[in-house]
Amino acid sequence: MRSFHLVLGFLACPLAGLSTDSPSFRGSPEHPSVYDSKPVHNPPKLKWKFSAKGQILSSPAVLNGVLYVGSADHFLYAIDANNGAKRWEFKTGSGVGSSPAVSDGLVYFSSYDGAVYAVAADDGKLRWKFETNGERRFAAKHLHGSLPSGETMPDPFDVYLSSPLVWKGTVYLGSGDGNVYSLDAYTGKVNWKFQTGDVVHASPVISSGTLFIGSWDSYFYALDAASGKEEWRFKSGEDPDTHNQVGIQSSAVVANGIVYFGCRDSKLYALDAKSGKLRWLYDNKGSWVIASPLVQDGKIYFETSDSGMFHALEAITGAELFSMKFSGWPTFSTPIAAGNEFYLGSLSGRFFAIDLSQQKISWEFQTDGNRQNGAAFTKADGTPNYEVAYADDFYDDMVVGAQKMRSVGAIYSSPVLVDGVLYFGSTDGNIYALE
Numbered sequence: 524m525r526s527f528h529l530v531l532g533f534l535a536c537p538l539a540g541l542s543t544d545s546p547s548f549r550g551s552p553e554h555p556s557v558y559d560s561k562p563v564h565n566p567p568k569l570k571w572k573f574s575a576k577g578q579i580l581s582s583p584a585v586l587n588g589v590l591y592v593g594s595a596d597h598f599l600y601a602i603d604a605n606n607g608a609k610r611w612e613f614k615t616g617s618g619v620g621s622s623p624a625v626s627d628g629l630v631y632f633s634s635y636d637g638a639v640y641a642v643a644a645d646d647g648k649l650r651w652k653f654e655t656n657g658e659r660r661f662a663a664k665h666l667h668g669s670l671p672s673g674e675t676m677p678d679p680f681d682v683y684l685s686s687p688l689v690w691k692g693t694v695y696l697g698s699g700d701g702n703v704y705s706l707d708a709y710t711g712k713v714n715w716k717f718q719t720g721d722v723v724h725a726s727p728v729i730s731s732g733t734l735f736i737g738s739w740d741s742y743f744y745a746l747d748a749a750s751g752k753e754e755w756r757f758k759s760g761e762d763p764d765t766h767n768q769v770g771i772q773s774s775a776v777v778a779n780g781i782v783y784f785g786c787r788d789s790k791l792y793a794l795d796a797k798s799g800k801l802r803w804l805y806d807n808k809g810s811w812v813i814a815s816p817l818v819q820d821g822k823i824y825f826e827t828s829d830s831g832m833f834h835a836l837e838a839i840t841g842a843e844l845f846s847m848k849f850s851g852w853p854t855f856s857t858p859i860a861a862g863n864e865f866y867l868g869s870l871s872g873r874f875f876a877i878d879l880s881q882q883k884i885s886w887e888f889q890t891d892g893n894r895q896n897g898a899a900f901t902k903a904d905g906t907p908n909y910e911v912a913y914a915d916d917f918y919d920d921m922v923v924g925a926q927k928m929r930s931v932g933a934i935y936s937s938p939v940l941v942d943g944v945l946y947f948g949s950t951d952g953n954i955y956a957l958e
Contacts, residue, residue, distance in 0.1 A: 545939045546586045547624035547688060556776075556817050556859045561943040563866070563876065565886045567957040570944060571607030572891075575600060578929060579948030580682050582622040582857075582937040584630075589644070590946055591630050592936075592954055593619025599632055599640070600954075601647060604941065607956060611647035615640065617658075621684035621696070622726070622937075626708065631687040631694050634658075639687070639696065639704070641711060651711035656700035658684070661722045661739040663766035669918040676918050679925040681739075682855065682935055683772065686726040690748065695734055697723025703736055703744070705751055715751030719744065721770075725784075730777035730796060737771025737784055743792070745782075745799055755799035760788025768809070774857075778818040778838065785812025791825055791834075793841060803841035805834070814867075814937075815857040824860070826867065828853040833865075833877065847882055849875055851905035856947070857937040868934025868947055871907070872897055874955075892932020892951030900931055 545558075577596030584591045589610060590602045595618035601610040616636030623632040625644055633639045639653040660681040665672040685697035693714060694706040699722045705714040720740030727736045734748040741761055745754040762768040773785035782796045789809050793802040811828035818824075823838040831851055835844040849869075856868035864885065865877040872893025878885040889897070902908045913924035929950040936948035945957040 544586045545941055546584050546626060547622070547686070556815075556857065556937075557819050558859060558861045558940045560861050560940045562861060562864050563940075563943065563945050563957055565876070567876075567886060567888055567945070570956040570958045572956065573600070573602050573607045573609070573954040575952045575954070577618065577952060578950040579952060579954060580620050580935040580950070581632075581948060582686070583939050583946045583948065583954065584623045584625050585939050585941045585946060586625045586644070590954070591623045591625060591644075592948055593621060593623065593632055593634075594948075594952070595620070596952075597634070599623065599630065599642070599647075601630075601644070602954065604944070604946070604956070607954075613640070613642050613647040613649070620682065622686035624687040624689050624694070626689035629708070631689060631708070633684050633687065633696060633698070635684065637699075639694070639706065639711070641694075641708070653704075653706055653711040653713075655698045655702065655704070658699035659722060660699065661724075661770055665765050666918070667767045667921065668765045668916065669921050670916055671918070674918065679922050681722070681724060681770075681772070683724050685724050685736075686774075688727045688729060690729050693748075695727045695729070695748070697725060697727065697736055697738070699724065701738070701740075703727065703734070703746065703751070705748070717744070717746055717751045717753070725771055726774040728775045728777055728782075730782070733796065735775045735777065735782050735784075735796070737773065737775070737786070739770040741769050741771070741788075743771060743775075743784060743794070745796070757792070757794055757799045757801070759786045759792065760790065762788070768811075772811075772813045774815045776816050776818055781838070783816045783818065783823055783838075785814065785816060785825060787811045787813070791816060791823075791836075793823075793838075805836060805841055805843075807832070813855045817858055817860055817865075819860050824858065824865065826854040826858060828855065831869070833867075835879075845882055847877075849877060849884055851901075852907050855935045859938055859940055861940055866938050866940065866945055868936065868938065868949075870928065870931075870933040870935070871901065872932030872934065872949065872951070874934055874938070874945075874947065874957075888955070888957060890932030890934065890949045890951050890955065891953060892930060892949060894932075896930045896932070900928060
């Protein structure tokens with residue numbers, strides 16, 4: 524029962540640090556991502572790495588000395604967090620793009636095969652399986668300006684599946700079928716489902732009995748967690764021509780009665796958690812906000828995609844405190860904090876530690892993919908060399924180019940910090956443990 528009580532403990536102190544384990548995406552139902560842990564050495568030491576047979580977009584969960592993570596090779600893995608040895612593996616029908624959640628002896632996750640799974644944390648045996656109405660990625664015509672303009676195209680940058688949240692004996696998550704689901708944690712039976720207007724791949728957050736989640740239909744929703752009844756909805760931006768600047772991939776964070784989330788319309792939004800009224804917004808002038816924001820000590824921190832910026836704002840007013848360009852590459856990986864140090868990954872295949880007190884990078888780590896292929900896809904100024912990867916503006920070229928760019932060991936996975944060790948995955952198929 525330790526993991527279940529751990530989640531309840533987070534609710535009592537929603538923005539407290541995570542002292543040891545991190546049993547789900549961003550650690551707890553309110554998504555704090557703030558850890559009580561000693562910092563990682565400068566320079567970091569590779570403690571171990573574990574190699575899967577496919578790309579890793581999933582963020583790891585760590586509980587009781589075991590790391591759980593999914594891979595595009597169709598497997599969920601349980602790995603010894605101390606030495607990187609495989610404990611067990613569980614095979615699904617497709618890639619595991621969600622981050623797992625561990626609670627009360629079970630591991631919950633979803634796969635591109637359209638199913639939600641609950642397996643035993645100790646041996647990986649299936650306990651139950653729930654079939655949604657089928658997974659799919661966000662799709663639209665003339666996507667990102669690609670040709671042919673009249674063809675409906677799945678978005679190759681819709682990379683994550685919604686990660687389960689376990690709260691009061693219930694599993695909550697979104698689905699590509701457009702629903703938000705509430706499932707009984709012990710049986711997989713549906714308690715309720717809420718239909719949105721499009722794909723739901725953001726991960727849910729719960730605060731004071733309200734579930735918050737965004738959809739690709741451009742709306743952000745507040746639902747009663749017990750009943751699924753809509754409390755309010757908020758409309759973000761639209762882009763009817765190329766569908767480039769639309770959709771909510773970012774998962775939210777709740778702090779002091781305000782819910783924060785990013786959007787592909789290039790805005791970071793702050794809404795009143797009870798009413799849904801806009802408190803403020805921050806305009807990134809065209810750059811997506813895919814990574815989820817983080818609140819610490821009255822400040823909110825977040826990253827942008829193409830512009831590769833790291834921003835710090837006043838959490839209550841949205842006033843800018845400082846900004847820094849830490850990477851010439853896009854960032855999708857959600858940051859975590861430990862004291863004055865932030866840790867985050869980049870699609871360049873480089874992992875960074877940012878010293879907030881000096882507002883500079885204190886160290887960085889290269890994935891194997893970056894060492895092998897980074898130079899081929901990086902310009903002299905450190906920015907991505909898209910001209911090498913993308914042959915033309917035809918849709919097929921965009922799909923091929925996106926995969927080429929992942930060959931640099933891109934870090935879509937968000938890190939976890941447990942007892943002075945950082946864990947994260949990469950598209951080179953490795954899970955890295957740094958200390």
